[in-house]
Amino acid sequence: MEYSQMELYLKAIGDHNRMLILKYLMKEALCICEFTELLDMTQPAISQHMRKLKAAELVMEEKRSRWTIWSLNTRHPQYPILLHLLSLLPEPERTIESLAAEGKKVICE
Amino acid sequence: MEYSQMELYLKAIGDHNRMLILKYLMKEALCICEFTELLDMTQPAISQHMRKLKAAELVMEEKRSRWTIWSLNTRHPQYPILLHLLSLLPEPERTIESLAAEGKKVICE
DNA sequence: TCATTATATAAGCAAATACTTATTGATAGC
DNA sequence: GCTATCAATAAGTATTTGCTTATATAATGA
Known part of the structure; x- marks a missing residue:
């Protein structure tokens, strides 16, 4: 793996909001409007x-x-590492289910 | 692990020069003047x-x-992950040994 | 066809980052 | 004590990043 690739990879993960996005995607596929x-x-x-x-x-x-x-791209060569990193993080507070309770449930397809 | 901690961790690693630094430190302890x-x-x-x-x-x-x-802080809870990430990277071109050949060998302690 | 919806993209802004030159602080040797 | 060496810190600069508002593009439905 090139250094530039690793940099791109770690920088992509290493942002607070993007970690949340990845945590949600661990559970299920989602669209922008849900995020x-x-x-x-x-x-x-x-x-x-x-x-x-x-x-x-x-x-x-x-x-x-x-x-x-x-x-999530489960075919990524380093997918297991990503899962491991994400497993160290707390579950996000909001869930798709809690959106419904807030009256913010969106409907995609 | 807090999200902010993970962000700090990944951002610290996710820089080209810092990855090189970490690769070198895998082999031996070094000082600033060597780097x-x-x-x-x-x-x-x-x-x-x-x-x-x-x-x-x-x-x-x-x-x-x-x-x-x-x-390297071998006591870090996620040290094995760091090692794994670093193992995916190519070895740096210069070594302490090649510095000597270049007449740039520094002496610490 | 037109209006609506979802989202990618453009452009701009503030904050963060990686670098520089200059300076300061700590230690060793004479 | 003075000088030299090593490295942390300060201050400044260019670039990158994460965000915003505005706009463009694509797809659907009436």
């Missing part, structure tokens, strides 16, 4: 984060009509 | 990098008279 509610962030901010995670090949996207569904 | 030659960087730049690695508890320092000897 905007879960993380209380603007759509472009989420989109930029996904662009970085995609560039590092940590996530994959699937277009489903007007929705883009994001999931 | 300045190995990495062809200024002393303050190296010092700032060591400050970041120390803040993330990845390295430890030992003062020996006028020299500060740096070594």
Whole structure:
């Protein structure tokens, strides 16, 4: 692995919000509009984060009509390391389920 | 592990020059003046990098008279992960031995 | 076809980062 | 005590990063 690749990889993971994104994706595939509610962030901010995670090949996207569904790239050579790192982190407070209770449940497809 | 801790940890590792520093420290403890030659960087730049690695508890320092000897923190809870990540990287081109051949061998202690 | 929805992209801004030159602080040797 | 050496720190600069508001693009539904 090139140094530049490792730098891209670790920098992609090593951001507070992107770690949260990855923690959520461990459970299930999600779309941007779900993340905007879960993380209380603007759509472009989420989109930029996904662009970085995609560039590092940590996530994959699937277009489903007007929705883009994001999931973890389980085929990544270092996927087990990522899982290990993420397992060290606390579970995020909000869940898709708690969004419903807040009346913020979004519907993707 | 707190999210902020993980961020500090990954950001500390995720820099090209700091990865090189860590690769060298896998082999042996070294001082700033050795790094300045190995990495062809200024002393303050190296010092700032060591400050970041120390803040993330990845390295430890030992003062020996006028020299500060740096070594990996093998007691770090995630030390095995660090070793694994570093093992994925190519060996640095310069070595302490090649410095001698270049007439740049420095003497610490 | 037009309006709506989802999201990528553009442009700009503030903060963080990696570097530099200069200075300061600590230690050793004479 | 003075001088030399090593390295931490200060201050400044250029670049990168994470965010915003605005806009463009793509897909769906009426």
